[in-house]
Amino acid sequence: MKRNNIKLLSQVLISAFVLSSCSDSFLEDKKNYDNVNTGIYDYFSGANARVSDVYSWSLPDPNSDANWKYNCTGNADDQSKSTEEYSGFxxxxxxxxxxxxMGGTKVQDFFHNQANNIQASVWGRIRNINDVIRGITEGALSQEEKDKLLGQVYFFRAWCYYNLVKWYGGVPIVKDVLEPVESSVVPRSSAKxxxxxxxxxxxxxxxxxxxATINGGWSSSEDWGRVTSGTALALKGRVLLLWASPMFNRANDVTRWNTAYEEIKKSIPVLNACGYGLYQTSNNVNGSDFAALFSTVKSSEAVFATLFNTVQSGDGQKNNNWERGIRPKNSTGSGKEASAMMVDMFPMADGKKPALTNTYNKLEGSEYTYDENYPFMNRDPRFYRTFAFPGVRWAYSGDPTQANSDNPSYDSGKNYELWxxxxxxxxxxxxxxxxxxxxGADNLLSNKKGLYVRKRSDDLDVNTSSLYNWAATDNNGGFAYSAAPYxxxxxxxxxxxxxxxxxxxxxxxxxxxxLQKIRARAGYTAANNYGLQTDLAADQAACMSAVLYERQIELAYEGKRFDDLRRWMLFDGGISQANGAPSTWxxxxxxxxTCTYLGFKPLNGQRRENMEFRVQDSYGLGGTTKVSDPLVVAGVTRPAAVDYRKELTTQLEQLKEFYASKLVRKLKKGDARDQNHVDLTMQFYPKYYFLGFAQGAQNSNKDLLQTIGWEDYNNAGANGTFDPLAE
Structure with missing residues (x-):
């Protein structure tokens, strides 16, 4: 690949690296230490600063939509809105x-981004990593110190390449620090x-x-959050699983599955030795362990994490905005709206899919009758920790009346109820x-959502020591300064x-x-085989369907679903072909x-709708103010909101009675309709399984072969010739 689009920044000599005053994370203060004088690598503090700089360039960021630099983390971005999780194409x-x-809607660019700016270039980040590898390798540190640092940097080079390969298949492999000259050209390598x-x-x-890490993790608490041997092997397992998946493995070569299986199985003891395991306590109530793992700073679940702090300004500020993003407006958040499709797909209380769900047809339907008018009845424990609906408690710590005097205080959030x-x-x-x-009620008014995403919330009933500093009058909202890890x-x-x-x-x-281990943490027991049907060990297709269903539920709103849909080709089952694809595709x-094999209804041709619960006709219409709520005008008394710290059955029945007499589920348009108000449906084109290079990338490198199925800018728009599946 040509490097003439990457310019060196200033040469900086660093004698020491000063960490943030916060004692729980080395990640809380990041500065730019790239392209430094090579003398820095003769000192551990200087070399460590360069490694920490690699972290700052490479770590995932839940505050950003997916783009050239950051992978999808669960926001309602272009990737998550191409799954069941959100609506809106x-x-x-x-x-x-x-x-x-070369047309009007440009292909998204995860390969190149900006020229002439090393910090805004995909390959600038890799060049920076290679520079650190060279500097540490050639420096004067002891081998033990070099290993401790290089092990982290090699992980991030692999992380960067994984995020390229999953989009493009084969890309240039650059192991050295290439000089910004015309001759520095590296061709695309095969995906293999x-x-x-x-x-x-x-x-x-x-x-x-x-x-440094397999005896319980890093010895110093200051190093918690750095990658470990377990982190590296966990990512390796994900990479090998990608390679075995249908997108790359069209003939279902079982040797790839065997390799992935053997390597992942071997990694489990190493992960355990590094201190990782399912986050579980002795007091798991209604899925509280599942909820708590996201608001526990040093959770055993955190194999690869981005850490944050509550610093409010300056170079050390590194806040997680997820809490603000999911909380309702009357608690100073903004809210994320879950699609009705996702809500309706979640398992029932016996662990089985709702019988009316028209996908995962290799799996048994639940014995519980699913009534869409009461979606909260008899659901998987994780349902209640993933979604929030009218009539549920969702406690926090902060006074929302500081931001708007009409907001309900609910004892400064400590007894907040979502209505x-x-x-x-x-x-x-x-x-x-x-x-x-x-x-919407309770001063939500026009800033309401039908059903809220609750996943990854710092729930005060689960975590009594909130990870956020409340500042309701701040322009960013009360939850702006959160230290919740991603x-x-x-x-x-x-x-x-x-x-x-x-x-x-x-x-x-x-x-x-x-699957049983995952289900046990969620709250299922051996009494009903953890909610799993009994024939999975004898039926490979049903077993794989159960695995993918469990991934969809357990990892919902964590940015994983779109990758799963692509690698299993679940938009069309893999039956369509990109233009010019060879027979090997x-x-x-x-x-x-794959869809027929799994009993999965292809997403192409479907649409996602939303839902809301409106007051029943008998209560009439209302106005545009908080006090014009028809139920308030009629003097209706709401039941106590559902409290997850208590037994749920009676509470949910009472809420159901309230819905039955006061509310009705209403279809709320999710995906777009055309100008004639006719429903449009999802269309994932087969060429999207492997992306082509954007015009900017090809313009910067005339020798960069375009992917089959995409126009070659350097060849007058002819079809690309690079085959991502060729070995």
Whole structure:
């Protein structure tokens, strides 16, 4: 690849690296220490500063939508909005805007980004990492010190390459610091070579970090959050699972599944030795352990995490905005709206899918009858920790009346109840799914959501020592300064990776064992086989379907679903082909259609709607103010909000009675309709399984071969010639 688009920044000599005053994280203060004088590598403090700089360039960021620098972390971005989790056509499923290289809707660029700016370039980040590897390797530190530092840097080079390969297949492999000259050109390598390169880096990382991390993790609490041998092997497992998946493995070569299975199985003892495991306590009430793992700073679940602090200004500020993003407006948040499709797909209390769900048809339906008018009845314990609906308690610490005197205080948030039912001001809007002219109770008014995403919340009833500093009058809202960690890889995902690889390699009993562990933490018991059907060990297709369903539920709103849908080709089952694709792209494994094999209804042709609960007709219409709530005007007394610290059955029955007499579920348009108000449906084009290079990337490198199925800017728009599946 040409390097003429990367310029060196200033040469800086650093004699020491000063950490943040916060004692629990070395990640809380980040400065720019790239491209330094080589003398810095002769001192551990200086070399460590360069390593910490690599972290600052490379760690995932839940405050950002997915882009060239950051992977998807669960926000309602183009990737998550191309899944069941959110509605509103993301770029990858928009039927009215096919992405192209040279047309009107440009293909998203995860390969290049900006020229002439090393910090805003995908390859600038890799060059920076290679610079650190060279500097430490050639420096005067002891081998023990070098290993401790290099092990971390090799991990991040692998992380960067993983995020390229999952989009493009083969990319240039650059191991050295290339000079910004015309001759510095590296061609695209095969996807297989890239996978091998990533795994080599991760093996190096795991070996180099073993002495420092496999005896319970890093010895110093200041180092908590740094990657470990377990982190490296967990990512290696994810990479090998990608390589075994249908997107890369069209013929279902079982040797790839075997390799993934063997490597992931071997990684489990190492992860345990590094201190990782499922986060579990002796007081798991209604899924409280599942909720608490996201607001526990040093959770055993955090295999690969980004840490944050509550510093409010200056260079040391590193806040997590997720809490502010999911909380309702009347508690000074903004709210994320879950799609009705996702809500309706969640398992019932017996662990089985709702019988009316028209996907995962290899799996048994629940014995509980699912009534969409009461979606909270008899659900999987994780349902209550993933969504928030009218009539549920969601405690926090802060006084929202500081921001708006009409906001309900609920004892400064400590007894907050979400009542987000709505009313309309005219009958035409009330019956119109496209109308957004509804008003929410408790001063939500026009700033309401139908059902809120609650996942990853710092719930005061679960975590009594909030990780946020409340500042309701701040422009950013009361939850702006949160130190809640973001978990990119958590131990539960490792077990799910293990389950999938075990199933793919024919070890279904081991796959089921991993699912049982996940279900046990959620609150299921052996009494009903942890909510799993009994034939999974004997039916590979049903077992794989159960694994993917469990991934969808356990990892909901964590930024993982879109990758799962792509690698399993669940938008169309893999039956369609990109323009110009060779015969080797034909899916011959899994009966030629992954959706049929799994009993999964393809997402193409479907649409996501939303829901809201409005007051029943008998209570009439309302106005645009808080006091015009028809239920308030009628003197209706609400039941106590559902409190997850207590037994749920009676509480939920009481809430159901309130809904039955006061509220009705209303369809709320999710995905777009056309100009004639006709429903549009998702359309994921087959060429999206492997992306093409954007025009800017090709313009910067005339020798960069374009991917098959995409226009080649350097060849007058002809079809690309690079085959991501060729070995």
């Amino acid at each position: 993301g770029a990858f499923v928009n039927p009215q805007a096919e992405m192209t290289v 070579a890239c996978i091998e390169f990533i795994c080599e880096d991760l093996d190096k990382s795991a070996e180099m970090l073993s002495a 987000n039912y709505v009313w309309y001001t005219n009958l035409d809007d009330q019956g119109n799914a496209e109308s957004g002219n509804s008003y 978990l990119e890889i958590r131990y539960a995902e490792v077990l799910l990776n293990y389950a999938e690889a075990a199933c793919g390699s024919g070890h279904m009993s081991e796959a089921v064992e991993q 034909t899916l011959t494994g899994w009966g030629g259609n």
